Amino acid sequence: MSEQKFVFLDHTADAKFRAFGKTLEEAFENSAQALVSLMWDAARLKKVENIAIHINGNDLKQLLLNFLEEILYLLNTREFLLAEAISTRILHDDSGFRLSTVFRGDRFKKDYKVFGEVKAVTYDEMKIEEEDGWMVQVVVDL
Amino acid sequence: MELKKINDFTWEIPREGNMKVSVLIYTSSALLETVKRDRTLTQAKNVACLDGIQRHSYVMPDGHQGYGFPIGGVAAFDMDKGIISPGGVGYDINCGVRLLKTEFTAKDIHGRCEALLNQISKEVPAGVGKGGITRISKNVLREVCLRGAEWAVENGYGEKDDLQKTEEYGKMSGADFTLLSQRAVERGIPQLGTLGAGNHFLEIQKVEKIYEKETAAVFGIHSPEQIMVMIHCGSRGLGHQIASDYIRQMENFFGVENLPDRELIHAPIRSELGRKYFKSMAAAVNFAFANRQMIAHWVRNSFRKVVGTSGGMDQIYDVCHNVAKIEKHNIQGEIKTFCVHRKGATRSFGPGREDIPEVYRNIGQPVIIPGSMGTASYILVGTREAERLSFGSTAHGAGRMMSRHEALKRFRGEKVKRDLESRGIALKFTGWKGVAEEAPGVYKDVNEVVRISHRAGIGRLVARVVPVGVIKG
Numbered sequence: 001m002s003e004q005k006f007v008f009l010d011h012t013a014d015a016k017f018r019a020f021g022k023t024l025e026e027a028f029e030n031s032a033q034a035l036v037s038l039m040w041d042a043a044r045l046k047k048v049e050n051i052a053i054h055i056n057g058n059d060l061k062q063l064l065l066n067f068l069e070e071i072l073y074l075l076n077t078r079e080f081l082l083a084e085a086i087s088t089r090i091l092h093d094d095s096g097f098r099l100s101t102v103f104r105g106d107r108f109k110k111d112y113k114v115f116g117e118v119k120a121v122t123y124d125e126m127k128i129e130e131e132d133g134w135m136v137q138v139v140v141d142l
Numbered sequence: 143m144e145l146k147k148i149n150d151f152t153w154e155i156p157r158e159g160n161m162k163v164s165v166l167i168y169t170s171s172a173l174l175e176t177v178k179r180d181r182t183l184t185q186a187k188n189v190a191c192l193d194g195i196q197r198h199s200y201v202m203p204d205g206h207q208g209y210g211f212p213i214g215g216v217a218a219f220d221m222d223k224g225i226i227s228p229g230g231v232g233y234d235i236n237c238g239v240r241l242l243k244t245e246f247t248a249k250d251i252h253g254r255c256e257a258l259l260n261q262i263s264k265e266v267p268a269g270v271g272k273g274g275i276t277r278i279s280k281n282v283l284r285e286v287c288l289r290g291a292e293w294a295v296e297n298g299y300g301e302k303d304d305l306q307k308t309e310e311y312g313k314m315s316g317a318d319f320t321l322l323s324q325r326a327v328e329r330g331i332p333q334l335g336t337l338g339a340g341n342h343f344l345e346i347q348k349v350e351k352i353y354e355k356e357t358a359a360v361f362g363i364h365s366p367e368q369i370m371v372m373i374h375c376g377s378r379g380l381g382h383q384i385a386s387d388y389i390r391q392m393e394n395f396f397g398v399e400n401l402p403d404r405e406l407i408h409a410p411i412r413s414e415l416g417r418k419y420f421k422s423m424a425a426a427v428n429f430a431f432a433n434r435q436m437i438a439h440w441v442r443n444s445f446r447k448v449v450g451t452s453g454g455m456d457q458i459y460d461v462c463h464n465v466a467k468i469e470k471h472n473i474q475g476e477i478k479t480f481c482v483h484r485k486g487a488t489r490s491f492g493p494g495r496e497d498i499p500e501v502y503r504n505i506g507q508p509v510i511i512p513g514s515m516g517t518a519s520y521i522l523v524g525t526r527e528a529e530r531l532s533f534g535s536t537a538h539g540a541g542r543m544m545s546r547h548e549a550l551k552r553f554r555g556e557k558v559k560r561d562l563e564s565r566g567i568a569l570k571f572t573g574w575k576g577v578a579e580e581a582p583g584v585y586k587d588v589n590e591v592v593r594i595s596h597r598a599g600i601g602r603l604v605a606r607v608v609p610v611g612v613i614k615g
Contacts, residue, residue, distance in 0.1 A: 010545045012180045012207045058394060061404070069386055076329040076379040115573030117339035117615075120233035120382045123389075123404035124209030139209060141233045141382075142340050142546065 006034035009137075015118075016125065016139045024060075025088040027134035028067060028099070032085045035068050035140065039075070039116045045083040047104040053085075055099040060128050063090070063097040064136055068121040071103070079108035118142060143183060145174075151598040154198075155183060161190040166198040168532065168598045173203065173590055176543045180207035182214075188402045189217050193410070194224025196480060197473070200532050202487045203594035204541030204586060208232070210405025213486035216535040218471070219411065221479050226416045227408035228392070228423075230483035232464040233385040235423055236430035237342075237376030238309075239510040240438055240460040241521065243362040244445070244453035246369040248348045248610060255611040257448045258346060259570040263613055265440035266344065267336045283330050283429075284319040287380075290428030291460075294435035300442070300457075304435060306499045308460040309489065312431045317424035322380075323387050326422075329379030330429060335436040337615040341580060342375040343515060344437070346611040350518065353603040357523050360501065361458050361508050363605050369453070370607050372519060373437050374512050375615070376464065381426035388419045411481050420466065427465060434460055458521070459508040463488050463538035469497070471533055482533050490536040490601040492526035509601045511592055514540045514585035515577075516562045516569075518608050520592045522601035536601035537592070540585035553581040562612070571614040580614060 006019040017034040021027030036042050053070055057063025074080040080103070088101040108114065119141040127137040146154045148166075153174060155165035165186045169177060177183060182205050189211055190199035196218045205214030210229030219225055251258065278286075285293045291305055291312025305312040322330075337344060349368040352358045363370075377384075392407045392415055401407060409416035442452040466483045491498050491507045498507040509522035517540070528534045544552075555574030558581045562569050571577050595601040 008547050010547055012542050012545055014209070015546060062390065062393065065386075066390075072379070073325055073329065073383070076333065077325075113573065115575045116579075119340070120386055122209040122233075126404070141209065 005030040011139060014139050014142050016137065018135055018137045021134045024134045025090055027136045028064065028090070029085045029088050031064065031068060031136050031138060032071060032082060035071060035118065036082050038118055038140070038142070040081055040112060040114050042083045045081055045112065046106045047083050048106050049080065049104070051080070051103040053101045053103055057097045060097055061123060061126050063099055064126070064128060064138070065121050065123060067099055068138065072118060072120070074103065081105050081108055081112060081114070116142070151594050155187060161187060163190050163195050163198050165190050165201065167201040167205065168203050168594055168600060169201070169205070170590060170594050173586060173594065176586060177201070177205055182207050182212045185210065185212040185403070186215060188406055189215060191402065192217070192219070192225055192227070192406070192408060194220040196220060200535065202532070202535065202537045203591045204486070204537040204539055206541045206543065208485060210403055211483070211485045214537060214541060215485045216483065216487045216532055218480040218482045218533045221411055221481060224411050224481055225408040226411045226419055226466055226481055227406060227483065228385045228388045228419060229405040229407065230485055231385070231423060231466050232485045233382045234376035234464055235381035235384060235426035236462045237464040238430060238434065238460060238462040239512055240373040240434045241458040241508070241510045242371040242438060242441065242455050243458050244369045244371070244455045246449070246453040247367040248369060249367070250453070251369060251449060254448055255346060255568045258444060259568055259611045259613055261444040261448050262344060262441055263570050265444055266437050278331055278334055280327060280331070283327060283334070286334060286432045287319045287322070287425035287428050288317050289313055290431035291435040294432045294439070299436045299439035304438065304457045306501070307457045308431060309462050310427070312435065312460070314424040314427040316421050317428050318421035319425055321418050321422045322425060323383065326380050326383040326387060329383045333378040333380065334429070335433060336378060337375050337437065338378055339576060339615040342615040344374070344441070344613040345372045345609045347372055347519065347607040347609050349605055350608045351606040353605060354523070357505050357604050360505055361521065361604065362456055363521065371441050371455070372510070372512060373434050373441070375433060375437070377426040377430035378433065380429050384422045384426050388415070388422065391415060423466060427462065431460070459510060461488050461510050471529060480533065484535055486538045487535045488538045489534055490522070490524035490528040491534045492524050492529060509536055511537055511588065512539050513588035514582050515580045515612055515614060516567055516582045516609060517585070517588055518606050520588065520603065521605045521607070522592065522595060523604050525599055525602055527599040528601060531598065532600050536595045540588040540591060542584055543586045544584040546579040549579050549581055549584045550575065553578040553583065567609050568611040569614065570612070576614055
């Protein structure tokens with residue numbers, strides 16, 4: 001398995017990435033890293049704010065989409081820039097999937113650079129696979 | 143996959159499998175090769191399988207791979223048996239282009255272009271962290287979503303004449319604000335009046351060539367070197383959230399098991415969810431109209447501040463290129479109503495339609511086709527043939543042919559900027575990365591795109607404009 005957290009693949013118009021993890025949770029966390037790498041440098045952010053997040057999904061793909069959309073929502077409405085998602089837990093029961101996580105990061109400030117914009121997370125070519133660890137693949141609309 | 147050449151500018155993929163209609167591609171042998179390389183044609187075939195689709199699943203000359211529907215995709219559906227799909231509109235609902243003309247020539251603003259760009263970027267917020275003008279209240283947002291550009295004009299942004307020269311006269315009817323999710327409202331409030339990033343831009347341009355003098359004159363374009371302003375943006379986070387909200391709701395209601403591609407989720411037009419999506423989409427359409435109306439106002443202000451006057455800055459037209467519309471079309475002598483999806487495609491109505499402003503009714507609507515950053519853009523005129531050939535639609539831009547990832551490997555932002563400057567084009571932007579990603583070389587040749595439109599008869603060439611100053615969001 002790759003040691004990389006995520007990798008970008010070629011896509012004509014938008015951005016396509018794969019994120020990896022030993023667990024599904026880690027792959028989700030790394031997909032958040034991939035997403036924000038299109039917009040800002042997460043390593044330069046101060047981790048001064050923690051936001052507890054709870055997400056539901058009918059299936060795993062919807063859970064992943066809703067999870068990543070949450071980052072865009074918080075960016076738009078609170079100017080919150082995510083540095084990392086930690087302590088992620090994914091549960092499965094009769095009603096579907098539930099995810100809890102903690103978003104760490106900071107509100108936008110002048111010395112932070114936002115160099116890109118993601119319009120939306122899509123299901124296009126989305127994959128969630130387990131094979132010697134987990135891999136999730138996502139295409140986002142730029 | 144079988145590809146049948148119909149003529150030099152039209153290819154067809156005949157019906158097979160579950161396809162209800164064939165796929166029709168307006169392209170040239172050169173551009174067909176770029177379309178074959180990605181999933182454009184497979185996506186167009188998937189669209190051809192949707193319930194109630196009429197005549198063909200169309201791909202415009204700038205077609206490229208999207209998600210679910212291809213970009214440059216046009217599909218019209220029967221109102222009773224057909225469907226409506228958020229993916230057939232796109233995430234950026236009413237992404238569109240507005241074109242303003244001036245009576246200035248390039249000489250009149252020579253040496254002041256950079257000052258103009260600086261002033262405009264000061265007045266028009268572009269990216270994250272800059273927010274909208276003020277944080278408007280939810281009540282104001284409701285007015286914006288119900289009344290679009292009309293709200294903007296009534297509140298001092300621009301002139302009544304602008305409304306006449308906007309698709310849907312700046313206000314799409316049927317919008318219902320109460321259907322919007324709390325999240326859509328929250329994302330809309332801070333973003334009204336912002337340009338956004340990515341492929342969105344604002345350009346000061348000059349006319350380089352006029353192909354059809356009389357038509358151009360009616361549009362207000364009369365001589366080479368005449369200065370124009372082009373604004374390209376959409377409904378921002380509000381529209382993106384509405385698209386995502388309805389994709390989720392339709393998935394939960396209809397399930398995703400039978401879809402060839404999950405992004406193709408849809409609802410019957412007459413179903414409750416179909417109706418709700420249309421009414422919510424209309425709210426985002428209006429938000430985008432208001433957005434471009436406000437930006438146009440700030441551009442006029444900037445010209446007044448820097449040059450002393452706005453130079454007779456009248457609107458030529460404002461077109462939507464991500465939208466679904468209920469339209470009447472004449473199909474073999476019978477006038478019927480359809481739900482026409484244009485995803486990365488521009489309406490191209492010819493003369494006589496009531497949907498287009500009186501001033502243009504004898505000649506056809508202006509069609510605005512932006513090129514990529516630093517390349518030419520075109521003004522076309524809609525045709526009667528387009529109504530027969532493509533449900534009154536043509537291309538919407540150059541169409542990407544290289545991924546952003548590849549662009550970053552091949553181009554350096556600094557060099558792109560230097561190249562533009564050496565051609566007399568000033569550039570204002572927020573990041574080098576964005577500049578490299580939008581480098582002219584990553585797009586199809588817009589000249590070829592509009593040549594196909596012209597020769598296929600779905601939109602005739604009127605004028606070519608080239609940039610003198612670019613603000614990249």
